[in-house]
Amino acid sequence: MPDHARPQRPDKVYFFGTCLIDLFYPGAGLAGMELLRREGVEVVFPQGQSCCGQPARNSGFFDEARAVALRQVDSFPEDWPIVVPSGSCAGMMRVHYPQLFEGRPEAARVEAFAARVFELSWFLVHVLELKLLDKGPPVTVTWHGACHSVREMGVVDEPKALLRQLANVTLVENPREQECCGFGGTFSVRQPEISAAMVADKVASIEATGATSVVSGDCGCLMNITGAVDKANKPLKGRHLAEFLLERCHGA
């Protein structure tokens, strides 16, 4: 688990939206940027960004992944922190970009970029020391710890620390919190039956907590979990952490 050096509280940050948020959950992206802006940080969203390149890397197409990675690196030229509302994408950029470019001419530039990447909840807790005031009604939620968030970005308790600040939110621990939900990007379509079995077990473990909502920092997982929940016509709701936190602050 990487032990990030904590940057000083910055005046400006970049926001990397991620392709899944861009296409399917833009509200989570807006919420993430709003949470940062409220703390007095100026947020910059380069329009040139697209995707961290993880799908290509994970499929073994490294050249393609590198081409797209460089596009991202070039879109965030200033020496500002890059905040990412996904542990999976953050992990790709922080951990795997340097690997992809090891020994190549772009290595130094890529490493400098990678060192500036931070997962949103980690950044909110450790750099901005976010304080939250809950204006929402009582609700019981549980957290889903996305695999790369936990194992590549070392984000385990930070999101829960934020949730625990909310007075009317009861956070119930799921003993299987860190068990993979079965998304795994292309895994969900390459090994659909195993993926289906995994998401079914994840949903069952969430339901067993008694929570009415599952909160996660990763939209891939959310899309997977809520997709299965909705198909089965179950009442469980899924929210991205940023959206959930902002809603609570506004009284929703």
Added chain:
Amino acid sequence: MSDARLRILSRLKAAPPRPAPALPEWVPPTYGEGRIERFVAMLEANHAEVHHVTASGWPATLDALLAARGLRTLLFAPGTPLGARLAEAWGDDQRLLPYDQPVEALKPTLVHDAEAGITAAKGGIAETGTLILWPSVAEPRLMSLLPPLHIVVVEAATLVDNLAQAVTGWAQGGMPTNALLISGPSKTADIEQTLAYGVHGPKELMVLIVT
């Protein structure tokens, strides 16, 4: 097949070199004065039966323990100090069965008749509750394996904290045919992860700690 040997080694030697990393520091646990206590606790947790005995009294203690079980045969090694001491203390006790011939001559007795075998221990390891056996010409390997009850006499003074301490000097001193670390009776959890004892090795392990 020396041809295979040459080809395997050539391929390995032709591979790109890689650094041999330095070994980072590792400090295994130590127990100080709690060594014996730890040793006993671990052995008992592993289903071994432990008794504290004295150097002068252990043959008599053993006699009583085995009489209570109705034990009829005890395999022992007459050529070891332990075995000699036992023979001297017990005299011509009918239970004593000397392992004084090669296994080929004693096989049926060893495999079917000997109810218990008694050996010394070179030492013990507190961390894991482990006995170190150093079989030899005088004290054969099968003594601690074939009979359903294995009795070990270990001197408390020979206990060390951990295996890293124990192996010090073994390479220089020369290894026996089959050094043994024994930490309990034979067991398995292969059937539905349920523990069962005495699969192949001894079903019971009795440890006499001499202080």
Added chain:
Amino acid sequence: MEPDPDFAGRAHVALGDSKLRANFRRAMDGLMAKRKAQFPDPAAWAQLRARGAAVRARSLARLPELLEKLEAKCRANGIQVHWAETPAEGNSIVLDILKRHQARTVIKGKSMVTEEMHLNAHLEANGIEAVETDLGEYIIQLAHQAPSHIVMPCIHMNKGEIATLFEANIPGQPYTEDVDALTAAARRVLRERFAAADAGISGANFLVAETGTVVLIENEGNGRMSTTLPPLHIAVTGIEKVVESLDDVPPLLALLPRSATGQPITTYVNMISSPRREGEKDGPTEVHLVLLDNGRSRVYGDLELADTLRCIRCGACMNHCPVYTRVGGHTYNFVYPGPIGKILTPQIEGLDCAGDQPHASTLCGACAEVCPVKIPLTDILVRLRQEGVRPTSGAVKGGGANRSAVEALVWRGWRAMYASPLLYRLATRALALVGNWLPAGLPMLKEWTSVRVKPRFAAKSLHQLAKEKGIKDE
């Protein structure tokens, strides 16, 4: 191994067996909890693990030199050393030794390498009976099945199945699900086989170059039986098992049983350094060590892939793998299941035979997190995926086996879309408009929607919304 990249097909069968799934779930939960209890202190775990990983890395860095040293030392002690490039060669060597001794029955301690070689089948084809003596292996041998886990071979079976097996195969054995009774029955039967066997075959957990020692760990005592009672002992193992010195053994022994079954140490640790010596009363008079390559030297040739060879066969990776837990060991169709299987099998058997294995993973990393010798399992899985489509010349057997013109085209198109801000904007606008009309039966969408609703494309992308809200671009 026949080319049979059909992980999904075998998984389908396994997933349909709810009893099997329940067995595995319960068993893996138990093993994970037991392991966790053995490493309560994160700092101590990190320290021990760093030592174990370095010991293995160091041994591998000096592999050829250590193998030569091991061989010299073994020979000096009277252990005969043989080298086999392939399973066929290894089987031949073992058969020759047995024939010279006119051996008719062999007792076997658990050895994954001999399963890799299909040694038992080879011996039986040549009139030699090989009896598995590890209780789990004995059970699956009776059932004519392959092991489903490298440490607990019959973890997929329950008491009832085993009771039925014993009743059918052991004369006079009544049906009983009592574990002690079943164990006693196995002890009785196998004791006779131990006593009568002409030879014993074992594996090895570690080989110590410094002293020419074979280290064998076990809980049952059948390893000791197999290596002490018969007049002949043959140890068979992979070339990667060698370590430099006796001092290397304690950290590895501190890691292996704890990681595997949550035990601080196995009941028995055997350190065998020679055949019966002058004046000794028991032990085999002849001891052989067979070193098998079977592709390991090729794996060694690639600096990244060589980390695969650090493995100490603890099984922790599979115990923690969410895929393994759901499909069990047989789905992997080879000796080594779980994450280690997914990286080792393709390298030994070839990506043409097992190219789908590296893809049967979400890359969740639970395995790498618990690997006691820090094998970068997820990185190697991705590397093997790459080798399947864009092979590095000669690195992996069967490289390029997964190449598909369609897939290459897809990723070229993906690259074009994502590397160009203009194309990306056009494509995302188009998807926002028509994406939700895409039929659920399309490839990939079909698999997704079998258990999930179609993902909904937002009316406006984040890029659009950010622009509309006036969020700065630079």
